[in-house]
Amino acid sequence: QYKTQFQEWINQQCNTEFNDVDMELEELPEKNKINDKDKVKAPVEEPKKVPKIYYGSRTHRQISQVIKELRRTAYSNAKMTILSSREFTCIQTSNRNKTELCNDLLDPIKKQGCPFYNESNKRVLSTYKSLDRSTIPQPWDIEELVEVGKEYGCCPYFAARNLLPEADIIFCPYNYLIDPNIRKSMQISLKDEIVILDEAHNIEDICRDSASDTFRVDELMEVIKECEHLITNVAKDKIPQYAPDGKSDQLTSKFWSSRELLELMSVNKLERQNHYQYKKAALEAIEKHNEAKEKSREQPNPHADPKKLVSDPTISPNTVRVLERLNLAIDMLTSDQFSSDFRALIREVPERFCQKIITRSPSASQKPRNQRIRMLDLLCMNPAVVFSPLANSARSIILASGTLSPTSSFSSELNTKFSHMLHANHVIPKEQVLVKAISQGPNNVALRATYANVNTWRFQDELGQVLLDVCQTVPFGVLCFFSSYTAMKTLTDRWWQNGVMTKLHQCKRILEEPRVSKDLSEVMREYRSIIRQCEEGTIEDSRITGVILFAVFRGKVAEGIDFSDNEARCVITIGIPYAVRNDPAVELKLAYNDFHTKERKLLRGTEWYAVQAFRALNQALGRCIRHKGDWGAILLIDDRFLLPQNQSYLPNWVKSMWSNRSKDYNLRENLKQFVSQRTKADNERKMLAD
Incomplete structure (x- = not known):
């Protein structure tokens, strides 16, 4: 900044443009020195922030028990929040799956909107000052936040999420901290923070499960079908404006075809160079969906041009979830560090035994229930794939449980040295x-x-x-x-x-x-x-x-x-x-x-x-x-x-x-x-x- 100011001053004085000036300020005549107020001050070192505490447990019931204990301590007034699923926090009266309902209401394509989460009410409970004005006790449990949300007519799910940046201690199910996809969607950064994982006896299984995934062929075909629909029925009208020279076919050719996407799932045929292109396209599609979703929550300007209110077509929430899972899986499979830690398994199971049910098109829902579904399992063998980045990023990680025994596998399986280990005696005689x-x-x-x-x-x-x-x-x-x-x-x-x-x-x-x-x-x-x-x-x-x-x-x-x-x-x-x-x-x-x-x-x-x-x-x-x-x-x-x-x-x-x-x-x-x-x-x- 100083160098730029000096160059501009020289150019004004000499009517000559100097592209580079290496003169020292002390060599200038006294009258030509820059005033003290124009000098750029040396950067002040920012004070170290107090780390947040993330407290993860297995169930919401266990979190409720921890909240009760927190109330008995001297830290009961600490700023806190609880991250929870929509099933526990949504105040919609519909009997539908709450996550699906929320995604539908906030879907930028459908534009239905949620009365409990819009520009007029989404900040009612989203700050600690607003919470202090409410009737909620400190520290509060998730059921108490839901009751206050009903009282004020605002969404408890997003209220709890919006409290995250200012919170000193955050309670959540521990898959929110371990699963990379959930962590990303919840905007959780554990860098230099303190992480406590209660009921951590299952930590190895949870880490392996969060890095593993199962993809159904019919699930992938639905995603492909949606992408092809966007290309053939929607995007073709948009292509000319992005390619005025008539080379629109080049844009179309970069979309995933059925053959390409299915080949992408085959580890032996996946080329790393191609994966980068697919990942870039997928991330752009996901980002566009998120931008449209955020815009759909805003109240439109009544004086705006109606033509400009029509948003660009985006992929559906289900496709977003599949692409996020797919990208994470292929990232790990193609990495030099973790590629040997996965195994692939292809199997066929009856439709009725499938655990992951996806949102289908009407034609897909008419398929016979006795058909067999082909599935690709990507199985993680090494829990350190997930845990090591956590341990390297966080300031401290504490694993706790009433019974961690036997403990012989933790260090080796998680590839982490635990410098302190406590085996406490039982409290009863x-x-x-x-x-x-x-x-x-x-x-x-x-x-x-x-x-x-x-x-x-x-x-x-x-x-x-x-x-x-x-x-x-x-x-x-x-x-x-x-x-x-x-x-x-x-x-x-x-x-x-x-x-x-x-x-x-x-x-x-x-x-x-x-x-x-x-x-x-x-x-x-x-x-x-x-x-x-x-x-x-x-x-x-x-x-x-x-x-x-x-x-x-x-x-x-x-x-x-x-x-x-x-x-x-x-x-x-x-x-x-x-x-x-x-x-x-x-x-x-x-x-x-x-x-x-x-x-x-x-x-x-x-x-x-x-x-x-x-x-x-x-x-x-x-x-x-x-x-x-x-x-x-x-x-x-x-x-x-x-x-x-x-x-x-x-x-x-x-x-x-x-x-x-x-x-x-x-x-x-x-x-x-x-x-x-x-x-x-x-x-x-x-x-x-x-």
Whole structure:
């Protein structure tokens, strides 16, 4: 800037243009010096900013629990926000999927608009000053923001997002922080910030899943069809104005054809040079869609020329999502650093089994439901693909969980050195927990829950007798975990046949964790209602002492719900939840780890396989112990728990409380004594409190 000013002054004085002047200011005559006010001051170093704290957890319920704890601290007035999905924050009354509804309303092509998010009301709750003027408490939970949004008629989803730049602490589901696509769409930058990942026992799986993707051929064909429609019916009218010399065919030829896009998905045929061209075109299309979407939220100028209000045609929200996923996948596949960390899998599955449902055209929706869909799975084998950039960017990353054990795989799988590791002791004394491995039943039948054994009547009947002993002895809530829904159905079907379920029904109500997660809330309401009735003595059948809930490892009951006090006085685990060995994704991961054991210091495939199983098991074990005054029994049904190598995978607090390592079956007597002692202690404590 100084040099430019000096050149202009010289040119004025000499009537001559100098393109370069290297004279020092001190060499000029005094009268020709530039005034002090014209000098450019040396740049002032900006003060270091206080890092934001991003607190990620698995579910919104867990975030609610953290908010309650924050209210009890000296930091309850810190500026905060909660990033959440539209399913939890949209205040539209429609029964449609909230994300699809929002995308439709804000679609620049359809131009419907949302009454709760426009220029007149979108800033009503989008600043901390405006929040202070509202009735919302500090710190607030997402349900409270939704209620205030309804009161003021403005969108809670975008209000929470707009608070992000000023927030000191941001709560969100942890896929918002881990998944690169979500992070980009939410405009989250973790550079030099503090990241806390609670319930982080699944961090390896989550990182691999966020870098993996599945593309359906019919999904890609819908995108291609839309692009071709834009070319043939819309863009052809626009091309001449961008190519006045008549070379419009050159623009058309750069669009992806069906053959090119399908070849793009084949790793062996993808040329990196071509990918850059595709990526550039895709990013431009996405950017244009976003610009049009932003304009559609603005109130139009009533005096503007109507012709100018017609926006350029853009791709649909569904195509945007597919292109974003596709670009991220191909970026990773073509990178020098990560290309060897992916595996491709092509499969055909019946339409009814497809997990990802896309918005289809009317013609596509008329296809028969029994057709088979070809799918391409891009499977990430290395969670460090996602986690390493996070660790290198953030100021600090903290992984926390009630049970992170076993921890042997974290550093190697995530390619990150964790300089501080804390294995805290449990808060409850040993006498409040009964931990017992059940290696055989009352009829001395060995209990080993392998796939082959689970399908035999001998195993099924013996296991049923063990459950009867537990439910006839332990009051209130009992949780029973199976390795899969298939195993649960196999066993419960047999117990209905042999009369075990009938006997169970005489002492406990029986509930099952539903396969569809949205149905779980109703099951939990019924579960807690039965517990409450048993506590109050208002249950219709006086023989009923509580309820048994059949659930699965890795499900929401095992990892996302608290069962305190009478809600769970016993946890039963059946077997060791190993992943299905012949699953292609598991087979590929086992082979990947074996191949890279020495080079990257990864666990061998079999070791990794065991760690994943016991990590899922350990999450279920702690469901019945939720605070220092709680008590409960933990029963591990499988004779493999008597093996030292398997015991080494259990948490320290479980191993320290192990009560009996013998094979003798004296379960009913052990439980009677334990329940009697704890009930007596509870009664004494209540008397002292009164």
